[in-house]
Amino acid sequence: MFNRHRPSLDELPSSAQLLRSTLLALGIASTLLVTVVLPAEFALDPSGAGRLLGLTQMGELKATLAREAATEPAQPAPAPGPVAAPAAPTTAAQTPASAEQQHEVNLVLQPNEGTEIKLEMKQGAKVAYHWTANGDRVNYDTHGDPYNAPRDFYHGYGKGKQAPEQRGELVAAFDGRHGWYWRNRSDQPVKLTLRTRGDYITIEQMF
Template sequence: MATTYPADIAALPRNVQASPATLAKACIGAAVAAGGVLTLFVLPAEYGIDPTGIGARLGISGMAVMEEDEDSAPVSTGPAASLVTPTRASIERATAWREDELTLDLPPHSGAEIKAHMVKGDSFVFSWHSTGGPVKVDMHGEPVNAGDDEFTSYWKERQSEAGQGDFTATFDGTHGWYWRNKSDTPVKVTVKVAGFYKDLFKP
């Protein structure tokens, strides 16, 4: 059975060919449009090149460059961002590790010291407590060959029964505590120290 077409379809031309002039105009138009897109959008967004100022007004200038910088930059958050990263030089200690425990028996209205020989950079953790009542305490240090009354106080308490913490020597010398029993009854002080220092002694 033969296929029939409406008269209007049958009347359409079967082969339509564009002239060279038409093709040239189409190519030129496409090139102009592509150039406009490149100049107005691609260059400002991708490379930060904005000859017309349109990219800045649209807020797209340098978007890709900024994203790349953000991706490549190291991420630092919180308080640690402002801290110096520890290294072997700042962590390692030449002084040998040791642990000590000493006690002091303080008669009424008397005082005594316990100290450690340390060089600059040595450090220890400590804990002390008194038995029998509170004591006056002064944690301090003296440089090597210090004169009379030449010392630096770090931590003072008029009355205390215990203390703990960590300490790092800022100069060569002796560093430790002076306790004084201001009561009318005997008091015992016990101190434990562990870390990097030469010795723990009673002057």
């Protein structure tokens, strides 16, 4: 058998020591309650220490989330629907290439009047063109604009003054609208003719 040491009465804590330890524990617990638990859980900060420690903000966030959750209506659970059978694989439709188009536009420019004709084209598309002032002369500016072009954007293909005609091939530098602007600087009306042939989507007189 083992001999067990029995503490003497002098080794046992006195009632005063027990009371002091109990009061100390209660003090620590109260301090933690006021400085940590109340600010973090309920956004209550009577001492101000919780806000310094960032715990009051945590409690305010929890309270806000709880209020929002209480005001949101409960969403009914979706009823189970029939399970759709997997669709049979399909071959993606190929976008047909733009068919070659051909147009002739005739118009009259009054003295000091300007006009613009644009072709809607994809990048790399080519159009053969020929425009003529039919014996007269006009100023011209061949240029292009992408879709949703920023303000003051300019991409030119060529310009000139007092030109009687021009023919060539226009190759689109980007997706958008490409074409010509003409102005009659003479004091007589000018008949203008534009012929186009190639890969473009639409042709439009802008103004």
